[in-house]
Every structure is written in structure tokens, then in C-alpha cells.
Amino acid sequence: MKEIKEILKSVAALADGEKAILATVIAVHGSGYRLPGARMLALENGDTFGMVSGGCLEADVLERAKKVLASGNSEVFTYDTTQDENSVFSLNMGCRGVIEILLELVGTDSPIIEKMRAAYEGREASEDFETPVAVMLFGAGADAVPFVRIASELGWQVTVYDHRPAFLTEERFPDARKLTLQKTDEIPDTTDADDRTAAVIMTHNYARDRLILPALLRSDVFYVGALGPKRRTEQLLDEIGGTFSEERLSRLYAPVGMDIGGDTPESIALSIIAEIQSVLKNRGGGHLRDRQGSIYGREPN
Numbered sequence: 671m672k673e674i675k676e677i678l679k680s681v682a683a684l685a686d687g688e689k690a691i692l693a694t695v696i697a698v699h700g701s702g703y704r705l706p707g708a709r710m711l712a713l714e715n716g717d718t719f720g721m722v723s724g725g726c727l728e729a730d731v732l733e734r735a736k737k738v739l740a741s742g743n744s745e746v747f748t749y750d751t752t753q754d755e756n757s758v759f760s761l762n763m764g765c766r767g768v769i770e771i772l773l774e775l776v777g778t779d780s781p782i783i784e785k786m787r788a789a790y791e792g793r794e795a796s797e798d799f800e801t802p803v804a805v806m807l808f809g810a811g812a813d814a815v816p817f818v819r820i821a822s823e824l825g826w827q828v829t830v831y832d833h834r835p836a837f838l839t840e841e842r843f844p845d846a847r848k849l850t851l852q853k854t855d856e857i858p859d860t861t862d863a864d865d866r867t868a869a870v871i872m873t874h875n876y877a878r879d880r881l882i883l884p885a886l887l888r889s890d891v892f893y894v895g896a897l898g899p900k901r902r903t904e905q906l907l908d909e910i911g912g913t914f915s916e917e918r919l920s921r922l923y924a925p926v927g928m929d930i931g932g933d934t935p936e937s938i939a940l941s942i943i944a945e946i947q948s949v950l951k952n953r954g955g956g957h958l959r960d961r962q963g964s965i966y967g968r969e970p971n
Contacts, residue, residue: 671802671825673720674790677711680719681776681783690714691735692776692783695722696746700767707798711776714739722771735773744774793864801866802827803950804847806858806891808882809872810837813897817870817939818843824943831858833878857881860889868893868946870926876902884910887918893949895926895942928955 677692684690695708703724710720710728712735722731727749738745749769776783782798789799803826807814810832818828822845829848832838833856838849852858854877863869869886871879871894879896883906886894896903903924907914927941928948948955958965 671790672823673709673825674786674799674802675825676719677709678783678787678790680711680713680717681778684778687777688714689739689775689777691739691773692780693722693731693735694772694774695769696772697770698767699769702767702769712736712739723769727769727771731771731773738773739775742775744772746770746772793866801864803946804863804867805829805946806831806860806863806867806869806886807872808832808858808870808878809874809897810834810842810849811872811874813872813935813938815842816936817872817942818846820936820939820943822846824947832873854878855881858885860885860891863889863891865890865892867891868895868950870895870897870942870946872897872926876906879906880909883907884912887914887922892921893946894922895945896922896924897926898924900925923949 681690691712693710693712695702695704695706697706698704703726704722708720708722710718710722710731712718712732716732718728718732721728730749731747734745734747747770749771751767774782785796785798788794789796789801793801793804795801803824805821805826805828807817807828808831810830814830818830821828827847828845829850830838830843830846831850831852833852833854835851838851840846840849843849858881867890869889869891871882871886873879873882874897883894883896896906903922923945926945927938928944930937930941930944932938932941944955
């Protein structure tokens with residue numbers, strides 16, 4: 671989603687009537703670094719935003735984009751590395767596959783850009799675009815700072831909740847989508863939470879967690895991560911009372927994070943974000959060298 675954010679920002683900066691080229695991976699057969707839907711924007715001056723491969727095809731795509739920009743006609747180009755990985759098309763890609771890439775002119779008012787903007791800014795999904803991952807982060811302490819920074823690198827939209835105005839500042843969280851000041855006894859509003867929303871509790875405050883956790887478990891979020899030892903969470907659930915279905919409790923990850931030995935704010939943030947990503951993609955989070963089959967989970971062609 672970061673590339674969508676960069677593309678939208680770049681398109682918004684275009685002058686009236688100015689055009690750029692949007693390159694979109696529309697099909698992959700065999701091996702490829704990016705999946706269908708990967709996008710790159712190419713400007714007339716040669717600047718690019720986003721990627722359509724692992725860095726192997728971008729230079730050639732840029733040259734083709736210049737021709738499309740001059741002609742004004744959209745084109746589909748096919749890169750086939752199945753016969754000879756050292757061919758002019760493979761550019762020593764190191765993988766064997768067929769990749770189809772659509773090149774089309776876009777401007778600030780192009781329909782595809784409008785769809786992209788609606789998905790990223792308005793959270794309106796379409797057949798072309800998913801909505802970005804939203805994160806409700808409760809707690810604005812020192813460990814929240816790297817979390818927001820790393821999550822924003824993925825294009826995730828993080829809202830930070832805290833009851834301390836001195837902690838909840840744009841200087842501390844320049845990459846947050848929103849900062850929300852809460853009262854200490856306020857139950858969070860989860861009305862806008864959907865199945866592309868994750869929630870992380872890192873308030874370091876037991877009383878506040880007792881208010882926050884049940885609201886999240888009753889919401890539509892696909893992931894709830896709670897900082898602290900397992901025994902603490904079990905005690906919270908006992909004190910909260912009420913009944914939660916197995917399906918709702920299965921969304922709770924406590925202690926939060928992947929087991930990567932994180933022991934600093936940065937490495938702990940990385941472990942939590944990795945866990946959210948693994949849950950989002952329904953993956954176990956193991957070593958790729960131990961995985962059988964495609965690392966992307968694609969069926970062989």
C-alpha cells in the first residue's frame with residue numbers, strides 16, 4: 671500500500687493536463703517477484719514511484735513508458751523468461767516466468783486514479799483496489815513511536831489513542847493518520863473498524879486495558895494484540911466477564927508479536943507488525959526456506 675500512497679501523492683502534484691504512465695502487473699505465470707496488482711508510476715522526467723518487479727524490469731518499463739507517453743496509446747507488454755533467463759527480456763532476472771504489464775496514461779482526474787484514491791483515502795474497496803490496513807494503536811509511549819514509523823512504511827494507516835496530550839503529538843507521530851485523545855475511562859469507538867483493521871493494546875495500564883479489550887473483541891477487527899504476559903491477559907478476560915465465542919477469542923494474540931527475540935522498542939514493533947502481516951495473509955510466520963511450494967501461495971501454472 672505504500673506504493674499507492676506515493677503514486678497518489680505524485681499524481682496530485684501533476685500540473686493541469688500533465689500526464690504520467692501507470693504500469694500495472696496484470697498477470698504472472700510461473701515465477702515473478704510481484705503479483706498482479708503491483709504498480710509503478712513513471713513521470714516524464716524519468717522519476718518513478720512503486721515497483722513492478724524486484725528491480726529487474728523497471729529500467730525497461732521506463733523506456734517503454736516514454737514511448738506510450740509520446741503515442742498516447744495504452745499498451746500491454748509481455749516479459750517472457752521461461753525459455754532463456756539471460757534473454758534481453760529477462761535482464762538477468764534470476765527467475766523464470768511470464769509477466770504481463772499494462773502501461774496507460776493517467777492524470778489527476780483519471781478513473782483509475784479516482785478508484786485508487788477512493789480505496790486509500792476513503793476506504794472504498796473495488797475490484798481493482800483493496801483498502802489499506804488500518805491499525806488502532808492504544809498507547810502513545812516510547813514503544814509506540816517505532817511501531818507507527820514501521821507500519822507507515824507498509825502504507826498502513828495508524829490511529830493512535832491516548833489520554834495524555836503531551837504524548838499524543840505530531841512531533842512524536844508524524845506518520846500517524848490520526849491522533850485521538852481519550853479520557854481514561856472512555857470505551858473506544860469501534861464503529862469504523864472492519865475486517866481490514868487491526869488493533870494493538872500497549873497502554874501499560876491494566877485498568878484502561880479492561881475497558882479497551884472487550885470493545886475490541888466485540889468489534890469486526892481481524893486482529894487484537896495485547897502487550898504483556900499471557901497470565902495478565904487471562905486475568906483480564908476473567909475479570910471482564912461475559913462470553914466471547916471461540917471465533918472472537920481466536921483473533922486475540924497475547925502476548926503480542928512473533929517470537930523473534932525482540933527486546934527493544936524497535937524489534938518489538940517489528941515482531942508485532944510481522945505478526946499482523948502473517949495473520950492478514952493467513953500465514954504461519956515460519957522460515958521461507960522451510961516452506962513447500964510457492965512463497966506467494968500461488969498454484970503452479
